[in-house]
Amino acid sequence: MTPTPTLFAPILVAAVALFGWNCWRRLSLTALGQPDNRLDNLRLRAGDTLRYAFAQLRVVRKPYGLVHLTIFWCFLVLMIANSEFLLNGLFPAVSFSRLPDGLFIPLMQMIDVVSLITLAAVTIAMVRRAVAPPYPEARTFEAFFILFLIATLMLASFGINAAKLSHLHGSVAALAGTIMPISSLVVALIPPGQARLVYDLSWWTHAGALLLFLNLLPLSKHFHIVTAIPTIFLRRHEQPVLPQREEFVTGNRFGTADVTGYSWKELLDAFACTECGRCQLACPANATGKPLNPRRVIHDLKLNLLNNGPALKRRQAAPLPLIGNRGDGSIDTETIWSCTTCGACLEVCPVFIEQMPKLIPLRRHLVEMEARFPEELLNLFENMEGRSNPWGIAPTERGKWATLVGERTFEPGTTEYLFFVGCAGSFDARAKQVTLALALLLDKAGVSWGILGKDEKCCGDSLRRLGNEYVFDKLAQENIALFKERGIKKVIVQCPHCLTTLKNDYRQYGIELEVIHHSQLLLHLVQDGRLALPRQATELGRLVYHDSCYLGRHNGIYDEPRQALALATGAAPLEMPRSREEGFCCGAGGGRMWMEEFTGERINLNRAKEALAQGPDTVCTACPYCLTMLDDGMKDLQASTVQVKDIAEVLAEAALR
């Protein structure tokens, strides 16, 4: 059947209309979301789009990313060819052959070669997915079928071109090999006299595959071809991605139990996921057998949105609950509570989907609207609210440790730095040793510092990550009022959770503090010559450094602790395979510190094993939670000869002995 416009036009119109309708059906659902201004900083957004969408800098972090990058760019080139194909089908007069030779020949050469590259790339992709898929569930029919369609498109276009070439005669025929080097090879395969048939068959195959492909896009993970670029353009720039404040007035809802609580951009995320599985591979909860899988969270959000969208658009109740108990809703409560907020998912996602921040509103809903949470948290919440620390120890005990170094109250106008000790550093026996080491180091370096003693309150990190925004808000306001009253501007912290909360979260309350983590400050003091290191702490032996998620991924502090350790021990610390941006959580973030871990392997054991595999004598960290988790891990693994130390203690060995 020879292609004619009368035959093709209705098919094309129907296919494009169906595609448009399916896109609209999905994308219009994002209008159910809350307002969110993502059009600030246009310059930065444009730059990010170039870097991450067109140069795919995140995609190529993994080796097979190169295959994807190749397919992406081939796609852009072949879009030109396919546009011509469709137009030509409608208006046979429109054809590249009308172009002047100087343009026509290189264009055809390029299209021909790119088609071959595409064919090779999708073949590699197919083999890879079959032999070594990124994650086992990635071997879906859909994934293979799409790759197969692309391959079909390429083969069909060779068929079309070869059939066309076979019609050429004489001197022009001799040029065929130059114009279309690949397709001209195919000419030989065409049985004599069958060129017309091959052309017709190839043409319809190409048209069919193209329109099928188009219509599969919105229905599959390949919708990302449409949505990924805008999603990257619309990404959140603030680092780390913070939860929004809530306003505690009657009538508001707190957190969300349905998709309408998310912003429109967060809903768009659901349609932009490429299902690459990188987030799930990086997720400590997923790696240790918890039900949480960030890829699934996004997927389930999408299904929920598709399922409930029509009802929600009519302002009716959503038939499928977003929060479920053992499968009766889209995202199970155990999944919601499994997240350590480590941020690994955010770090690896090639399209900057915000996975973890989608869980916090669900926690908020559970805590604030339903008071439904794992029972261990009841004590934590009450202790925080009643005694402003997680253990419920009397606040008057908070500054007790300082009697060892002489009372050191922050004096407004005189003291330079507030040492915000934090709850662990004030009350936990092990962390208090770190506090003491740090205090002695600060004294040795002649730093002017003071504490708030019993007036200091928990920064509220765990509360905020656990969704208890109400109590967090209370503590934050009280701390901030005190900071303002005492004229506090510069703060030293020894806990990355205090760091991020004071520095980033409190900014939402309109206070800009200069917060410095002790690993940074100690390095600066050594580098400035204020803190002498008379000896090298070689007795600590082989030392491996563990990145705290809140120090590293959330605040980008990777180098200072390593440099400080190198100065103190005379050698760069050993690295674990998963380090820096790819560091693996200790299991305590996101309020998990205060929760039991019943399902799967314990996260801290997983990490402790990785540390042990480096054959260390000392494991060093810069976070009191990591300290506890790794210490426990070493004990559980019967490796108590390996010491777990904070960076301040390592420096104390070099500076104070």
Place this chain on the structure above:
Amino acid sequence: MLIVACIKQVPDTTQVKIDPVTNTLVREGIPFIMNPYDSHALEAALQLKDRFGCRVAALSMGPPNAEATLRKALALGADRAILLSDRCFGGADTLATSNVLAAAIRKISQEQEPVGLVLCGKQTIDGDTAQVGPGIAVRLGYQQLTLVDQIEELDMPAKRLVVRRKLEGRHERVQAPLPALVTVVRELNRPRYPTVPMRLAAVDAPVEIWDNQLLQLDTQAVGLKGSPTWVARIFSPQRAKGEIIGNGCTDPEGAVDLLLDKLRAKDLLPL
């Protein structure tokens, strides 16, 4: 049927200090909390409300600032909150306290809504007498069921209650007619956590303040005047003052040696 949960606002005893000179509790800056046992009593009342739909009143005698604790009860789900507060109620011992609370419950039951059950914590953490609950029961002529760790049955039409009492080494199952007064132990339940909408609603909800003008009690039977018990002295048990030896941070071995010397000197080491 109304269930009354008696709650007391107490100083957070983990944070209480005793003034060595005056031998009184230093209360400045000490936060107040709901007596923990009473929060279990309130929870029991709220659970019965959830199950049977009865109403719950939180009742407290105390200074005006005890309103905060009653608001917490409202945030948890109490339908009304009544604060018995009058200067003449101050300085009460358990006898005078029971007089006032019993009078209030009688007034509620006779003039407003019939009370079927009164729940109290087994004792308070500041006084530790465990007398007020039974005192109320006696004054009202209610059955008293103390140290309850399980409410097994509440049959409202038949006006019957079955509970389990937690005694030393055994349990006792007791049946009693209503109205009754129950004092509860911590094992009874896990108190709930307030939702934010409930907290916000509680901020504006009314706390009824009843003074003696309303209760019309003999001023000789309430407050300090009605209290035969006097606290002669209050003090912290003496504890030998500890000392910090050595510096475990910079010189752990030295610190251990110092400790060993001390223990050897006192002959406290097994070897």
